[in-house]
Amino acid sequence: MNPRLIKLSLQNAYRSPDLLVKRAAVIKYVAHALTAIGFEQACDISVRLVDATESQSLNLHYRQKDKPTNVLSFPSELPEEILPMLAQSPLGDLVICIPVVVAEALEQHKTSEAHFAHMVVHGTLHLMGYDHELGATEATEMEAIEIKVLQQLGFANPYEID
Numbered sequence: 001m002n003p004r005l006i007k008l009s010l011q012n013a014y015r016s017p018d019l020l021v022k023r024a025a026v027i028k029y030v031a032h033a034l035t036a037i038g039f040e041q042a043c044d045i046s047v048r049l050v051d052a053t054e055s056q057s058l059n060l061h062y063r064q065k066d067k068p069t070n071v072l073s074f075p076s077e078l079p080e081e082i083l084p085m086l087a088q089s090p091l092g093d094l095v096i097c098i099p100v101v102v103a104e105a106l107e108q109h110k111t112s113e114a115h116f117a118h119m120v121v122h123g124t125l126h127l128m129g130y131d132h133e134l135g136a137t138e139a140t141e142m143e144a145i146e147i148k149v150l151q152q153l154g155f156a157n158p159y160e161i162d
Contacts, residue, residue, distance in 0.1 A: 001035040003027045007088055009046040013054065018102045019112040021049060029120040032149045037128060045127070046093040047120070055097035070100045071119040073126035094123040110158070114150070118158040121149050 006027050026047055034040070050058075055068035062072065076090035083089065096119050105115035125142055132139035147157050 001031040001040055003031045005040075005042040005088075006030055006034075007042070007044045009044070011046065011048040014049050014051040014098050016098045016102060019098055019116055021098075021116065025113075025117070026120055029117050029149075029153065030124050032152055033121045033124040033145075034128070036145050036149045036152075037125070037130075039128065042088040043091050044088045045091040045124070048093065048095045049098050050095055052097055052099045055095065055100065058095055068097050068100050070104060070115075071096050071123040071126075073123045075127045075129070091124070092127040094120065094127070096120070096123070110156070114155040114158070117153055117155055118146065118150060121146050 003024075008023065008027050008030070010021075010023050010026060012021065030045055034043070052068040055072070056066065058072055059069045060066045062074075063069075072095040073092065074095070075092040078086075078090055096116070098116075101116050101119055102112050105112045108115065122142075125145060130138070130142045130145070132142045143159060147159065150156070150158055
């Protein structure tokens with residue numbers, strides 16, 4: 001996937017001294033995830049970086065879980081008949097909670113960058129219809145893609161915790 005085909009809206013509502021998020025890195029993570037599943041179209045994606053309060057509020061509203069979470073995925077819900085009229089395929093929105101990502105990285109003995117990359121890849125796959133909560137087969141398939149993509153990006157297997 002050519003990264004130039006990705007139109008990224010990056011909303012940095014929370015800045016952390018523990019994780020510097022670079023626009024080019026986010027695009028690279030998304031591009032690798034899309035390439036791994038054979039998606040090569042021009043596309044739009046939004047990524048919003050938030051604090052724990054915003055994450056918890058969204059998680060409660062959309063998933064009925066009253067706690068912050070690392071990543072929330074909101075796939076585009078445009079009607080199929082509209083998509084051919086668009087220059088770029090709308091993938092949807094990712095909301096990534098930076099304090100949760102940083103805390104989980106520490107707990108799992110990973111760098112914050114590696115865990116953030118995993119959350120972008122994981123969320124992108126959700127936007128593309130992958131869902132690990134449907135069953136063991138789906139979870140195994142999704143995890144295998146994530147492992148492959150993260151290794152291509154130079155990161156360790158995210159499911160092997162020290």
